[in-house]
Amino acid sequence: MRIAIDAMGGDHAPKSTVEGALAAAKEWSDIELILVGRKEELEPLLKEAPANITLHHAEEVIEAEDEPTRAVKRKKDASMVVAGRLVHDGLADAMISAGNTGALMTTGLFVVGRMEGIKRPALAPMIPTLDGRGVLALDLGANMDSKPEYLAQFAVMGSIYRRKVHGLENPRVGLLNVGTEPGKGNELTKAAYPLLEGLPINFVGNVEARDVLTGACDVLVCDGFAGNILLKSLEGTAGALFSLLKQEFTKSLKNKLAAAVLMPSMRGLKQMMDYKAHGAAPLLGLGGLVLKAHGSSDGEAFMNAVRQAREAVKAKLNDSIAEEISREQVGQ
Amino acid sequence: MRIAIDAMGGDHAPKSTVEGALAAAKEWSDIELILVGRKEELEPLLKEAPANITLHHAEEVIEAEDEPTRAVKRKKDASMVVAGRLVHDGLADAMISAGNTGALMTTGLFVVGRMEGIKRPALAPMIPTLDGRGVLALDLGANMDSKPEYLAQFAVMGSIYRRKVHGLENPRVGLLNVGTEPGKGNELTKAAYPLLEGLPINFVGNVEARDVLTGACDVLVCDGFAGNILLKSLEGTAGALFSLLKQEFTKSLKNKLAAAVLMPSMRGLKQMMDYKAHGAAPLLGLGGLVLKAHGSSDGEAFMNAVRQAREAVKAKLNDSIAEEISREQVGQ
Numbered sequence: 001m002r003i004a005i006d007a008m009g010g011d012h013a014p015k016s017t018v019e020g021a022l023a024a025a026k027e028w029s030d031i032e033l034i035l036v037g038r039k040e041e042l043e044p045l046l047k048e049a050p051a052n053i054t055l056h057h058a059e060e061v062i063e064a065e066d067e068p069t070r071a072v073k074r075k076k077d078a079s080m081v082v083a084g085r086l087v088h089d090g091l092a093d094a095m096i097s098a099g100n101t102g103a104l105m106t107t108g109l110f111v112v113g114r115m116e117g118i119k120r121p122a123l124a125p126m127i128p129t130l131d132g133r134g135v136l137a138l139d140l141g142a143n144m145d146s147k148p149e150y151l152a153q154f155a156v157m158g159s160i161y162r163r164k165v166h167g168l169e170n171p172r173v174g175l176l177n178v179g180t181e182p183g184k185g186n187e188l189t190k191a192a193y194p195l196l197e198g199l200p201i202n203f204v205g206n207v208e209a210r211d212v213l214t215g216a217c218d219v220l221v222c223d224g225f226a227g228n229i230l231l232k233s234l235e236g237t238a239g240a241l242f243s244l245l246k247q248e249f250t251k252s253l254k255n256k257l258a259a260a261v262l263m264p265s266m267r268g269l270k271q272m273m274d275y276k277a278h279g280a281a282p283l284l285g286l287g288g289l290v291l292k293a294h295g296s297s298d299g300e301a302f303m304n305a306v307r308q309a310r311e312a313v314k315a316k317l318n319d320s321i322a323e324e325i326s327r328e329q330v331g332q
Numbered sequence: 333m334r335i336a337i338d339a340m341g342g343d344h345a346p347k348s349t350v351e352g353a354l355a356a357a358k359e360w361s362d363i364e365l366i367l368v369g370r371k372e373e374l375e376p377l378l379k380e381a382p383a384n385i386t387l388h389h390a391e392e393v394i395e396a397e398d399e400p401t402r403a404v405k406r407k408k409d410a411s412m413v414v415a416g417r418l419v420h421d422g423l424a425d426a427m428i429s430a431g432n433t434g435a436l437m438t439t440g441l442f443v444v445g446r447m448e449g450i451k452r453p454a455l456a457p458m459i460p461t462l463d464g465r466g467v468l469a470l471d472l473g474a475n476m477d478s479k480p481e482y483l484a485q486f487a488v489m490g491s492i493y494r495r496k497v498h499g500l501e502n503p504r505v506g507l508l509n510v511g512t513e514p515g516k517g518n519e520l521t522k523a524a525y526p527l528l529e530g531l532p533i534n535f536v537g538n539v540e541a542r543d544v545l546t547g548a549c550d551v552l553v554c555d556g557f558a559g560n561i562l563l564k565s566l567e568g569t570a571g572a573l574f575s576l577l578k579q580e581f582t583k584s585l586k587n588k589l590a591a592a593v594l595m596p597s598m599r600g601l602k603q604m605m606d607y608k609a610h611g612a613a614p615l616l617g618l619g620g621l622v623l624k625a626h627g628s629s630d631g632e633a634f635m636n637a638v639r640q641a642r643e644a645v646k647a648k649l650n651d652s653i654a655e656e657i658s659r660e661q662v663g664q
Contacts, residue, residue: 130572144510144518178476178560186476186557209561210568225518228510229541229561236542237569240462241605248597258593265580265587273573 001030001313003306004083004092007037008061009099011296014038017098018045020302025053027303031310034092037061037079058082064295068102072110080104084111087288094289094309096280098297104290105142105283113287115318117325117332120150121285123292124158127231128272129215136162137176137212137220137227138284146223148191149331151175152199156330157284157321158219159201164315165282165308174207174217176226182206188223196221200328209233238273242266280305282312289318333362333645335638336415336424339369340393341431343628346370349430350377352634357385359635363642366424369393369411390414396627400434404442412436416443419620426621426641428612430629436622437474437615445619447650449657449664452482453617455624456490459563460604461547468494469508469544469552469559470616478555480523481663483507484531488662489616489653490551491533496647497614497640506539506549508558514538520555528553532660541565570605574598612637614644621650 007017014037021033032052035042039057046055060078062071072081080099084107086092095112097104101123108121115121123141126134138154139146155173162171175196177185182193184206196203207216209230222230245266249259259266280301283290289312293305312318324330339349346369353365364384367374371389378387392410394403404413412431416439418424427444429436433455440453447453455473458466470486471478487505494503507528509517514525516538528535539548541562554562577598581591591598612633615622621644625637644650656662 130576176561178557178564186555189557208568209564210571212565213568213572223518225510225521226558226561229508229558230565232510232541233544233562233565234569236540236545237566237605238573239542240545241570241573241601244462244601244604245597248601249594251597254593255597258590261586261590262581262594265577265583269573269576269580272576273569 001310002032002034002092003309003313004034004036004056004086004095005302006080006083006095006097006099007035007042008058008079009097010293012298013098014041014045016298017302018042019299020297020306021053022049023299023303024306025050028310031306033306034086036083036086056082056086062100062103064100066100066103068100068106071100071103072106080107081111084108084290087112087290092288093313094291096291096293096302096305096309098293098295098302101292102142104292108283108286108290112290115285115287115322115325117322118153118285119331120146120153121283122154122157123281123283124161125231125281126279127212127220127234129213131215133215133218135212135215135217135220137222137231139222139224140227140231140281141224141283143224145225146188148188148195151188151192151221151223152195153285153325153331155196155199155201155203155219155221156324156328158221160320160324161282161284161312161317162218164317164320165311168218170202171218172204173201173219173221174204176212176220176222176230177206177208180206180208192221199330242270280308282308284321289313333642334364334366334424335641335645336366336368336388336418336427337634338412338415338427338429338431339367339374340390340411341429342625344630345430346373346377348630349634350374351631352629352638353385354381355631355635356638357382360638360642363638365638366418368415368418388414388418394432394435396432398432398435400432400438403432403435404438412439413443416440416622419444419622424620425645426623428623428625428634428637428641430625430627430634433624434474436624440615440618440622444622447617447619447654447657449654450485450617451663452478452485453615454486454489455613455615456493457563457613458611459544459552459566461545463547465547465550467544467547467549467552469554469563471554471556472559472563472613473556473615475556477557478520480520480527483520483524483553483555484527485617485657485663487528487531487533487535487551487553488656488660490553492652492656493614493616493644493649494550496649496652497643500550502534503550504536505533505551505553506536508544508552508554508562509538509540512538512540524553531662574602612640614640616653621645
């Protein structure tokens with residue numbers, strides 16, 4: 001299988017992307033990695049590259065500050081766009097990028113292209129949970145105003161992803177809502193509820209925001225607006241609490257000494273709550289697999305993203321999604 | 333001024349309501365408190381009541397488990413409904429209840445009645461912030477699907493409340509959104525943005541969920557759905573973190589000893605993050621002032637709710653809101 005990597009995307013690229021690619025190519029002999037980016041910068045880093053890494057030149061780079069849609073339109077020879085084209089043309093089975101998120105979603109939609117029958121692709125990061133299973137939340141992307149049938153498609157795609165890529169047998173799918181009773185919610189969630197009930201998934205009903213972290217479900221379905229509010233308030237609250245704790249813990253010498261003992265535990269917790277550390281987020285519902293790695297990814301994070309891509313391609317994730325969507329006429 | 337108290341509402345009623353009323357009546361001689369509830373239960377507690385407390389009998393009680401709309405409709409002689417009627421009839425300037433939230437919103441809407449020109453009343457609790465100022469968030473009530481003009485009215489009402497009741501000079505009003513740039517958001521927030529810009533308030537633009545706790549604004553405007561997701565994920569994350577910390581801190585004897593030193597700080601933090609402890613939430617946009625005290629309120633919490641009601645009535649909160657809404661034709 002062939003996996004394209006946007007070698008220029010991410011805060012530490014191309015060092016991080018090349019390091020990750022080298023490690024992954026060594027680990028798995030059944031993959032071919034295509035590093036897409038500026039030859040001049042990549043070649044020096046790839047002197048002792050194994051045979052299953054190839055370089056694909058792309059002259060331009062989309063920057064973090066670029067306006068997404070315009071950047072994808074104008075920079076036709078950007079590493080991200082070229083990687084997307086490889087997927088579109090069937091020359092790669094998957095692509096990974098740690099670049100500009102908006103630009104990657106635009107690349108997914110307009111370069112890779114939507115999967116037939118899918119109304120809206122969805123960005124699906126993992127949110128850490130207390131029980132360590134994590135929850136795949138979708139959509140955390142650009143679909144600010146969703147329709148009930150989009151949510152139904154998100155539910156099916158998320159459920160298949162967790163089954164095929166994470167090996168969960170019967171993933172519990174929840175609908176982000178303001179109460180657990182079926183009649184609760186806004187117009188969107190009230191209309192989505194019966195649609196989700198009718199799907200061949202393990203729908204566990206409405207899930208309140210406060211129960212997400214305790215692991216109430218394995219897949220959390222929501223529109224992009226509510227999902228953003230959820231994710232950013234998790235992030236904000238955790239950050240605020242840690243900074244408050246730090247303040248309290250350095251108030252006196254006594255506190256400082258006690259806090260020093262607890263520091264390793266605190267650091268572990270902080271890491272656990274950092275959703276960015278929990279792997280690359282798939283963009284589901286496209287003609288090929290696209291994975292968004294976090295901007296700050298290092299070599300190890302890229303290697304892990306390759307692992308995810310490999311699992312998904314091996315498990316024929318996209319074929320399963322396409323089949324299920326068309327067989328059940330989900331959202332049609 | 334007269335303030336009606338639903339003496340039967342709350343987990344610790346009527347002990348808590350009577351205690352709070354006694355303390356408040358003693359503290360402020362310019363108020364008359366009307367305790368509404370079952371005579372048989374209240375009289376024994378009121379033996380040495382000062383002259384500015386009167387008892388108003390109401391035979392029934394709305395329970396926490398009651399279905400809100402039905403309860404308000406059927407239990408016409410419930411303490412909450414009777415207190416609402418006193419406000420509607422001009423026999424009380426404000427009412428306070430720690431009872432069933434849904435029933436209180438129904439009482440507000442159908443017994444007290446909407447203020448002229450107001451499309452939707454809003455429930456506005458305070459969310460604690462790191463800088464200690466707190467943020468008044470509205471709507472956290474029943475308006476799941478808002479319209480831009482409702483949000484505009486929320487902005488005006490919240491701004492006036494913080495000015496009149498909390499004494500903030502120029503409260504910063506923010507719009508809960510997924511990014512800080514003006515063009516960000518869903519259809520609702522994109523349409524609300526220019527409306528808020530046009531109001532005679534200190535509109536500071538979009539506020540992301542992660543910046544709410546750090547005190548990015550004094551009034552946070554949102555629809556009831558997004559507000560619920562925000563508040564419950566703050567609550568859930570704080571709860572999850574504290575339980576994780578507890579787990580870590582009791583892992584070994586060394587940790588336990590260190591944690592014991594830090595316990596007072598931790599407890600303080602936990603309390604600080606508990607939005608329920610931050611006073612009663614006004615229901616804004618009604619014909620009279622209605623305050624929702626938390627269900628677990630004790631005597632002190634009720635006394636504080638009376639303090640809030642007294643400030644609001646003294647400051648002619650409702651007249652100011654009515655004037656501003658009609659003068660500026662907000663949401664019309």
